[in-house]
Amino acid sequence: MKEFPIEVLRNNMLKYVQTYLISLNEQLNENIKYHGLDSKIAYRHTNSAIDDIADIRIVDGKSRITFYDNFLQFLWCLSYSFLVFYDQNHQRKHKDMFNEDEFAKGLSVFEAGMSLLREHNIEQFYSLPNPTEIFTNDKFNYISKGTSIFLNAFSFILCHEFGHHYFGHVDINYNPDSIEQIKNDEFNADEFAFSILTDTTDFRANWNIRYGIITALSSLIFVDSTLKGGTTHPDPDDRLKSMLENMKLEETDTLWGWASLMFLFWSRYYLEPIVLNQKFPNDYVIFLHIYETCQKRKYK
Numbered sequence: 001m002k003e004f005p006i007e008v009l010r011n012n013m014l015k016y017v018q019t020y021l022i023s024l025n026e027q028l029n030e031n032i033k034y035h036g037l038d039s040k041i042a043y044r045h046t047n048s049a050i051d052d053i054a055d056i057r058i059v060d061g062k063s064r065i066t067f068y069d070n071f072l073q074f075l076w077c078l079s080y081s082f083l084v085f086y087d088q089n090h091q092r093k094h095k096d097m098f099n100e101d102e103f104a105k106g107l108s109v110f111e112a113g114m115s116l117l118r119e120h121n122i123e124q125f126y127s128l129p130n131p132t133e134i135f136t137n138d139k140f141n142y143i144s145k146g147t148s149i150f151l152n153a154f155s156f157i158l159c160h161e162f163g164h165h166y167f168g169h170v171d172i173n174y175n176p177d178s179i180e181q182i183k184n185d186e187f188n189a190d191e192f193a194f195s196i197l198t199d200t201t202d203f204r205a206n207w208n209i210r211y212g213i214i215t216a217l218s219s220l221i222f223v224d225s226t227l228k229g230g231t232t233h234p235d236p237d238d239r240l241k242s243m244l245e246n247m248k249l250e251e252t253d254t255l256w257g258w259a260s261l262m263f264l265f266w267s268r269y270y271l272e273p274i275v276l277n278q279k280f281p282n283d284y285v286i287f288l289h290i291y292e293t294c295q296k297r298k299y300k
């Protein structure tokens, strides 16, 4: 059977963690040696629409982290397409240059990624930009840069799952006493992941880590039209906002623009476009405006 193009990154994903995220690698090794973390990370081939992002559970007495190929393909599509949207938007605004073809390719990759939430269709990805063709026909380097964002988004999710192990959330004896507690565990796992990814590097200077973290959390808002986390997870927009607050960004930080695009596209895809017809002093104020608009639509 043919696999998703993301298959070619399967080895790179762990190599990336081992090579660039030294402290994560050390922590994983220590937990594998002494604290019951499984040395294998499972990579599942799926044959249906996305129904899981990643998880950690006890298998043969050890905590095993599992990833699913359809979700990883989806995550790559978001990493690539938002890079295209962001960069082309920037080119249009600041350089008066806009490449319609590239933007259209970004949109197609976005739509293909979103289709994985409804169906399992592998073939379409091979006629679109994908990680198997890094050196061909990619004059803006969107494929390799998008892959770099993807690898960091993957690392963030890996660290998040690892955080559940670290805090004992997967222990057989762990018994959270309320839904509040279960939701709090998610915020704690997010903060844990953030601190591991950023403790040895200046994350403000490292664009792919910053964009990767926000892309990983944004992937959760795209899962459906509700912005609701249900009984086991906090609302995904709250997780995203809380992470942005954690980062203590300047109001002019470009990451506000990146997060704004996520909400703009979420609203455009599921509800209706948000029209920005006023002047804003900076990216942070634009973000707040878009975020609050989505909040109103969410609680309608």
Ligand SMILES: [Zn+2]
Pocket: 160, 161, 164, 186, 189
């Ligand atoms: Zn979690």
